[in-house]
Amino acid sequence: MVEPLHTSSNGGAERGANTAFASEKIQPTTERLQRFDSLYMEAGKIPGGQSHAAKVGWATTLHLAFQSIGVVYGDMGTSPLYVFSSTFVDGLKDTDDILGVLSLIIYTVALLPLTKYCFIVLRANDNGDGGTFALYSLISRYARISLIPNQQAEDAMLSHYKLESPSNRVKRAHWIKEKMENSPKFKVMLFLVTILATSMVIGDGVLTPCISVLSAVGGIKQSAKSLTQGQIAGIAITILIALFLAQRFGTNKVGYTFAPIILTWFILIAGIGVYNLFKHDAGVLKAFNPKYIVDYFKRNGKHGWISLGGVILCITGTEAMFADLGHFNVRAIQIGFSVVLLPSVLLAYIGQAAYLRIYPEHVADTFYKSIPGPLYWPTFVVAVAAAIIASQAMISGAFAIIAQSQILGCFPRVRVNHTSTKFQGQVYIPEINYVLMVLCVAVTAIFQTTDKISNAYGIAVVFVMFITTLLVTLVMVMIWKTSLLWIALFPVIFGGAELIYLSSAFYKFTQGGYLPLVFSAILMFIMATWHYVHVHRYKWELQNKVPNNYVAELATRRNIARLPGIGFLYSELVQGIPPILSHWVEQVPSIHSVLVIVSIKFLPISKIETKERILFRYVDPIEYRVFRCVVRYGYNDKVEDPGEFESLVIENLKQFIHEESFYSQSRHSLQGESVEESGDVMDPAVEVQNETLSKKNSDQATADPRNGCMEEIQVIHNEMEDGVVHMLGETNVVAEPNADFLKKIIVDYVYNFMRKNFRQPERITCVPHNRLLRVGMTYEI
Template identity: 85%
Template sequence: MAEPQHTSSNGAAHSDADSEYASEKMPPKRLQRFDSLHMEAGKIPGGSTHAAKVGWATTLHLAFQSIGVVYGDMGTSPLYVFSSTFTNGINNTDDLLGVMSLIIYTVILLPLIKYCFIVLRANDNGDGGTFALYSLISRYARISLIPNQQAEDAMVSRYKLESPTNRIKRAHWIKNKMENSPKFKVMLFLVTVLATSMVIGDGVLTPCISVLSAVGGIKQKATTLTQGQIAGITIAILIVLFLVQRFGTDKVGYTFAPIILTWFILIAGIGVYNLSKHDTSVLKAFNPKYIVDYFKRNGKQGWISLGGVILCITGTEAMFADLGHFNVRAVQIGFSVVLFPSVLLAYIGQAAYLRIHPENVANTFYKSIPGPLYWPTFVVAVAAAIIASQAMISGAFAIIAQSQVLGCFPRVRVTHTSTKYEGQVYIPEINYALMILCVAVTAIFQTTEKIGNAYGIAVVFVMFITTLLVTLVMVMIWKTSLLWIALFPVIFGGAELIYLSSAFYKFTQGGYLPLVFAAILMFIMATWHYVHVHRYNYELQNKVSSNYVAELASRRNLARLPGIGFLYSELVQGIPPILPHLVEKVPSIHTVLVIISIKYLPISKIETSERFLFRYVEPTDYRVFRCVVRYGYNDKVEDPREFEGLLIEHLKQFIHEESFYSQGGDHLTEESGDAIEPYAGVQEARLSKSFSDRIATFPPNGSIDEIQTIQREMEDGVVHMLGETNVVAEPNADFFKKIIVDYAYNFMRKNFRQPEKITCIPHNRLLRVGMTYEI
């Protein structure tokens, strides 16, 4: 069957625009008949692009917000970088020039060049983070472990991006290799999950180290406070921070942005003061030769100290992970105009101070503050440290939301906190889990030294995985020249591996912490996805014969209940096994039955007009339909009433349009070879009219009665039927599989949110259909 190339509306009925059809001189040819799912897939030509122009006012508004949400982590690094680098004191003041030079070029190389100007371009329709990269790659190669890909997916307007060059052959070769290698698919998935777990782990470590470092400065004035008391104050602040998350990124960003902007002004001003007062010669650190001299002089100790230097770019991944809350240009402006100069001046000022007072390296930041500015700076520092936590908390929310809809995390409630900006979400379960872990880590370690060792590993690990995934994007999607493809992982990946090797040196001194977090999270995500894939395969292998509904139609003892039934299944190919199970237990079906598959595509958002795909289940007069409802991983799922209205409206449009195809409908399109060519200019006019207006203008034969029946049954109500599938390992499964499926997965399924709580289906219209799957 030829692939359709036409663009037909779901509701191909008639409005004023349809009179244009009559005036056209069209040949009286009968339409070719295509599969209805294919027919529905290409409705909106072009669609809206994710790269739609955003005005400068909005961009500056978002840039201001990003200062409060994204850059708090990097902005508070001056609190602890020099103390974490010179853990044994400063033996030679010339070492300060080497470390300062390392800081300068690390900040320029990784956050500025790599992230600001390269990685941010690898966004998925405006969304960033590890899963966004994974979904972007999976659109160009069939690397998903769930076999639910359809030809219609690629017809969604935002699904594909234009390639900037013509280097196609190499990209196709790599694409084919990836698609034909099950091991590569699993490895890529595990790498993605590892990076995701590390970012979520950052959501624990960032608040601990940032707030603890800031609060610790009070010991300079309140010398009687013990470290345990300082840890107690830190815990109290952290609890308050997590409690305000429910107000949303929009409100939190507006609240925090002025504070963090004040922080940047303060640290820049203090840096200039220290530079002019103590030693302007530290500006020589812009010469990279001091890096070479530093390693010659210190050897292995210089390499070990890199574990402290890398903390100067903590929070860099938040620029990418939080991108969906803002936009690329806003994040670039925030970094280049505010953070970059402020932080560099702060480090340069501290280095100038330490050249004169090297003995104060353990508390460099607070010791270098001019006396009258101590208390104002302390208050702003604590506030800024709280804000530093916001970046990774927001990133953790965004990544969990993405991973959940892609079948890689148990069900949690995702709340969209802003009607103005996409991607701003809050997840109560994750918020309180992070709070408990932060309190535990702070209470156990109480000092920043061991937390800093753990923090370095988490930061660089995620950055290195991002380098690998962006390299794949450069090869397959951007189709960049081989020279740039080679330079990107060699330069950036090489630098990150050097830093990572140093961070791992302190593995036993707290460095194991992020790996423990990552291992737990990876186990949860991998277990959930493993069973999710096998459950889908079970439904696929046990799907019902296409003759099943025809057999039901011939049964005289099968009652038809009034109203419309929505039967949910993840299966997008055919009739799921839950239907005969339902009929067997309750020997009746609704007058109108819609078998619904909710499917998430590897794309951030899908237009509502492109969301619903329908197909008749034969015989057509039995009123059983298949419907695939497609969402992007950042789409907000409608409430039940809105969802019912949208689906029924599109179902009516489908019936109307299907009637034209079944009767020839040659006034709509004309045949041209194997493709049906659309008549341009009528699409928007059609969609701009309500469905009732269109069918009143020019109703097709045979569709009105059915549409009226649908409307009558809608008035009788909609019943939602959810499959309550109990998944168990098959009897001959090995011991490990039984542990994963029967215990680990089922424990998560019972203790996380149930499907009806995610979709908020009212209990009085919910029917659960129980069934056991053996996998």
């Protein structure tokens, strides 16, 4: 029999159809007529599925790989400027230590950026997007770990979801999924770990420009000894301001501008490395034997462990490969790293090691001292440019992560500009750009040297990498269903190495290592506060939603005026009728001739097809013309302009009315057939006659709408000509009277301060300012 629509406790019901099936012809079968309807359910399970970014040709991949050289690898590529000097801060006492440190560099680069990120972590992308929040959103599609209870069964019907076939590994993943979903503490802990990593990456967006630009500009002292450190810092600040002002042109243009410079830099450092290798000591190639790592620690003990804080700087910017993945694709990142960056930086380190075997006293300024005379000035100019560009990787990553975190309700509203119509995920956020610029200028002006900044840098880099290891392990267990052996080896090998480096970095906590933790603490407080209130706002609306029969009662009240035109009433609630409707009617006893209750919902998916974007439902009584509408976006989707959005919703509404009429007729016809088939065995002639009649009814259902369908569509068209009015709830969120003191401070002061000083909802969504009515309401949470 036909699956009934869900009904609420008070007997109300909604009717509807998913507009995702607009192009399908309704057939008289039970499978075709069954549908999900969770707009009145508290929540629905979402059986997730991994999907991948669309494959692109080799021409586009090489195009993106070239861009990635300038955007992603500037930070790692400029590490040879300061790694050896940061490792041997007290000078080089034994030339054999050079072999040990070089071996550490070689195997650190091979283990973490190459093996872990290029071949494993990049695969854990969310439909082509990377970064900590992409991992979190990917996991949240497989398990209901989101703290906001807005999941719907209809979300499982999207193209980016798929069902898994049963197996032992699937059963194991399902068991872990249930444990996660039933543990509120685990949900909170996973969220806090995610925003901690996110805060660290954004903190890198502050530290990377400071250390890169200061280290590059500081080289001018070799020829301009009269410049003071304050003057050098002033030059660095000027360059930083120019860099951040250039961000508004977008990653596409910035990448093409920077890529040739970084490519020239890689060619230079590789050539200089080969020159030093053959001129000074080709014997350093012995460092490929890991035995020299063991010998190094035996000779140096604790000092060898402390020096790891300098060695780890050889992989700064590794997280940018994953965080910036949305700007490019997996294959482009892999090509850029394996073909260009890896051989270039390894040759640079090998050449410097060969030089230091002969001139160990130059360890404090290894890079510039090892440059051949004729190449000094060209290399210096390119080094300055490359070091400036190095900051681009983390700036772009910060933009991408903020955009994702905002969509998931973890960051105050900011304007996200999509800078490329060709490549999704390339975004620019003006507010974040200027905040990062101010912080970079402040840090550079206060510290003026790279000593303390480099100590902070290592902590931020390794902390993020370790959290990524934990999240990818969870992905391997739940989503990839990897064998237990590989699941165990991944955190043991990579996580163990990262913890060793992290312990060394924390040794210099008081010498500047506190910087990233201070930045992270501030960002975590902002994100946690915003998300906490966001979740409680949604739960308040869910608990106070209007009864389903409320609209039916309105239809019987003669004092309710019907205004001409179409009204769009916005709410975040996706299940049921929001309380803002009853509040509006109480204040202004009127309702538009056509009322659409719109919920804009962002899903943990990077992109949603336009044909699958909108869900419509009738609110009884049908003739009152009140509709529920959920408009779904992925975190990389661009919200349409107001005019575009109105047209999209109205056209889908007309299509919904048309399809719903077919659905009603087909269901009625099918019920008639069910009655006939419930009797005894039919005479063959009667059965043929019934089949013919059924086919005729089906053909009529697909040819003509029910009576009144076209009239209803014409009414919608006429009301649209009378105008569309947008009604937006301006909610004042306060702590409930019996709340504790801390909650009142967070909600009444901290949250409301952020809400008033960041962008308002209509500036983020598709609400036109000139046709906006605000509906004030107070939520007590």
